[in-house]
Amino acid sequence: MLFLRFQIGAEAYVLDTAPIVEVLPLVGIKRIPRAPVGVAGLFNYRGKAVPVIDLSELTLGQGAQHHISTRLIVLRYGAHLLGLIAERATETIHREAADFAASGITSDAAPYLGPVTHDAGRLIQWIEVDKLLPASVSHVLFRQAEELLWPSPESQPS
DSSP: EEEEEEEETEEEEESTTTEEEEEEOOOOOOOOTOOOTTTEEEEETEEEEEEEEHHHHHSSSSSOOOOOTTTEEEEEETEEEEEEEEEEEEEEEEEEEGGOOOOOOOOEEEEEEEEEEEEETTEEEEEEEGSSSSSHHHHHHHHHHHHHHHHHHSSSOO
């Protein structure tokens, strides 16, 4: 498997590259007032508004540092597109799923923090994208798209 390696704070993490559509330099993001913690806002991806999650804010409570190597990762999240802000996202590594082992520590507040492996003597943790957003946050981010797919009776033309 191919993984994109990045950092949250000083720690190393990886994402499976399978759902990744594109890795972009950090672009302008429209902040959304009173958005849930970790939601950085929206950005225009090929004419479509895509929600963006700041992995540092979601995990550590402080926004990502804007380094030259900070990237916006566009990925498929179910039927939708989602952007992730990640620091130092500039390299890939090959690992098999079997190379990762349970960390032994779980958190209900961060179920997306998956198993760990090591690289050059350093632990690397797998971010499990499918567990990234609680249902309540996912609903807020993708409600408009869902309403377009399944319009409510009130939105039907008379």
